[in-house]
Amino acid sequence: MSRETHAEVTLLRLAGSLVITSILTAALYAGRAQAGDLPLKQVTDVPLSGATTRMDYASLDARDGRLYIAHLGDSMVTVFDTATGKVIQDIHGLGHVHGVLVIPELDRVYASATQTDEIAVIDVHTLHVIARIPGGRYPDGMAYAPAVHKLYVSDEAGATETVIDLATDTRIATLQLGGEAGNSQYDPVSGHVFVNVQTRGDLVEIDPGSDRVVARHPLAGARGNHGLLIDSAERLAFIACEDDDRLLVVDMRSMTVVSSFDVGGEPDVLAYDPGLRRLYVAGEKGVVSVFKVERGVVGKLGEGSVGGNAHVVAVDPRDHRVYFPLKDVDGVPLLRVMAPD
Numbered sequence: 001m002s003r004e005t006h007a008e009v010t011l012l013r014l015a016g017s018l019v020i021t022s023i024l025t026a027a028l029y030a031g032r033a034q035a036g037d038l039p040l041k042q043v044t045d046v047p048l049s050g051a052t053t054r055m056d057y058a059s060l061d062a063r064d065g066r067l068y069i070a071h072l073g074d075s076m077v078t079v080f081d082t083a084t085g086k087v088i089q090d091i092h093g094l095g096h097v098h099g100v101l102v103i104p105e106l107d108r109v110y111a112s113a114t115q116t117d118e119i120a121v122i123d124v125h126t127l128h129v130i131a132r133i134p135g136g137r138y139p140d141g142m143a144y145a146p147a148v149h150k151l152y153v154s155d156e157a158g159a160t161e162t163v164i165d166l167a168t169d170t171r172i173a174t175l176q177l178g179g180e181a182g183n184s185q186y187d188p189v190s191g192h193v194f195v196n197v198q199t200r201g202d203l204v205e206i207d208p209g210s211d212r213v214v215a216r217h218p219l220a221g222a223r224g225n226h227g228l229l230i231d232s233a234e235r236l237a238f239i240a241c242e243d244d245d246r247l248l249v250v251d252m253r254s255m256t257v258v259s260s261f262d263v264g265g266e267p268d269v270l271a272y273d274p275g276l277r278r279l280y281v282a283g284e285k286g287v288v289s290v291f292k293v294e295r296g297v298v299g300k301l302g303e304g305s306v307g308g309n310a311h312v313v314a315v316d317p318r319d320h321r322v323y324f325p326l327k328d329v330d331g332v333p334l335l336r337v338m339a340p341d
Contacts, residue, residue, distance in 0.1 A: 038304030052328035112139035154181035240267035
């Protein structure tokens with residue numbers, strides 16, 4: 001190799017190194033900017049028990065400040081006291097627990113266990129499992145219809161909705177949905193239960209009085225519509241589509257999609273703070289998107305990374321703190337607590 005050629009190669013290598021350095025620096029600052037766009041500040045991290053395995057749904061009882069967290073990979077529900085910032089107890093023996101829903105008026109927590117395809121009933125006072133109810137083939141999300149004291153359970157693999165009479169803790173109906181069931185939500189205005197059918201792009205409407213599917217609403221642009229939350233005051237439904245990373249906003253009066261937004265990768269669980277009118281959309285990729293809901297208008301406030309696999313979110317309406325169970329932060333499962341910034 002001649003001296004001139006060697007010099008040219010050296011210059012090319014130096015230029016390449018500078019380009020790579022510039023790209024890495026830009027990526028670093030882009031990551032910081034993204035985190036800075038999230039209108040939340042970190043309050044604390046609380047280590048949780050168990051292994052660094054998958055978390056799933058969480059449900060907060062605002063009456064006594066207890067947060068119930070489904071630790072799916074460890075087959076247990078963790079009970080966390082938001083006032084003391086400590087874990088009260090882990091409830092074991094809930095095989096691959098997915099959904100968890102506290103119903104304060106009944107003093108009960110319901111947990112869907114897919115390993116045994118059942119719904120476990122937990123007493124909030126003793127924190128013991130007091131009953132187990134058949135829940136279909138893959139019980140997941142749950143919704144409570146208070147007027148009829150019934151629990152509606154999304155059976156993802158079975159493509160059905162399981163109906164449970166909570167007065168007797170017995171399964172009383174199985175409704176065919178025609179596709180994989182996503183999350184279920186109760187709408188107090190219509191008195192109906194709505195279920196995402198994620199393989200059809202539909203939102204199914206169920207009348208709890210008759211336990212019949214009364215309508216199927218096609219969702220324009222829906223791909224993998226799994227997460228669901230209903231803001232009954234604004235008459236809006238929010239639907240997280242995991243296949244194309246979109247949030248759909250549905251007008252509950254016309255049952256049509258009125259707007260959509262990009263959100264973080266593989267959105268899953270949604271939570272709503274009615275006092276601040278903030279909607280939180282948590283995704284499998286660790287990015288959380290935050291929206292403002294005001295007089296029927298939805299706008300994005302910001303988004304950013306909260307932590308790996310931060311796909312679960314719960315919000316306390318009393319102090320507006322937001323809770324993110326994370327399966328693995330430096331080798332430890334923990335609960336990341338944040339507050340509006």
